[in-house]
Amino acid sequence: MVVDWERLAEMSGKFILLFLEYCIKLSALLVTGVVLAAEGAFWVKLGTGFSSVSSSLRKLFALPSELGSAYNLISDYNMLSANLFTMQHGNDAIQSFMAYLNGGVTYLQTVTYNFGSQPFATFFAAVFAFSTLYLTGWVLRFYRQKGEGSYFNKMERKLGEYIFKPPEELLKPELRKKTEPKKFSEPESSSEGAQSAKNKYVRKFGMNQTNNEYLEDYIRHSQNGDG
DSSP states (O other), X not given: OOOOHHHHHHHHHHHHHHHHHHHHHHHHHHHHHHHHHOOSSHHHHHHHHHHTHHHHHHXXXXXXXXXXXXXHHHHHHHHSOHHHHHHHHOTTHHHHHHHXXXXXXXXXXHHHHHHHHOHHHHHHHHHHHHHHHHHHXXXXXXXXXXXXXXXXXXXXXXXXXXXXXXXXXXXXXXXHHHXXXXXXXXXXXXXXXXXXXXXXXXXXXXXXXHHHHHHHHHHHHHHHXXX
């Protein structure tokens, strides 16, 4: 079995760029969320947001397990008795879950306070953080796809051409030239040829007529005895 190392390296590079692209785009959302809740001036908000990228990504990757644990906690609370629930999850399970929910409420209150006290700094810091990271991810995507778009974009363009373009536009250029109707240039050339032939005929007729006049004069002079 022959391994195409060049192809393998290309696919590995594309996978790494794809992973970085989505990590950066996720970071754009997370950093924007942190910036909205951060306190301080414009640059302080940006510094707080960009410095929290690694911790925010770790929390995001741990979010599915946390949601699963919260779902199991709620399900056991509704199905088990109080004693069994306390034996399985402990006495502080409900308090920790309520603190987890209270964190979301506190975040919304902080964002509302920032927009009330520092509306311009909060808004422009969030826009700047999101735009910077998202455009970085977009550049990686553009380089990975070589400006041609994804596989689904290519399929969508081909489907649009197949549905909305006339059949003659879908042909190749060389086949399209063969199917094009002939222009009305041949009748003009034929008419020009007929006109030139007519002119030649008139000129020949004129020359013959001159020769006939000389012949008639010669015959007439011969009859009169001038010769």
